[in-house]
Amino acid sequence: MSNPLFVLATIIAKPNHAQQVADVIRLALAPSRQEEGCHRYDLLLDNQDDHRFIIQEQWQNIAAHNAHMLTTHFKTLVECIAPLASIEVTKLSLLA
Structure with a gap:
């Protein structure tokens, strides 16, 4: 049995691009959630900073x-938001 993988993708939109970044991320939600091995794929917005998004993922x-x-939808997501935002990805393993 393999260990689940948790991923936090922090995306900070450049000024005046928050709505565009959010719209592009939303396009990837449904197809990502339908992938084999995807247990969770949620888009979160920072309550203190409306340009800071987190994609919270859990994979088998x-x-x-x-x-x-x-996947095409992931590659499109990265390609579309790369010029509009910074992206930092943290991969985590479950300890307990």
Whole structure:
């Protein structure tokens, strides 16, 4: 049995691009949630900063997340928001 993988993708939109970034992320939600091995794929907005988004993900394992990163909708997401925002990805393992 493989360990679940948790991913936090922090996306900070450049000034005047928050709505556009949010709209692009929303397009990737449904297809990501339908992927095999996806247990959670949620878009969160920072209550203190409306330009800071977090995608909270839970995958069955690293292989499922790696497959996700090869999908067209993921590649399109990254390609579209890269010029509009900074992106930081943290991958976490469950300890307890």
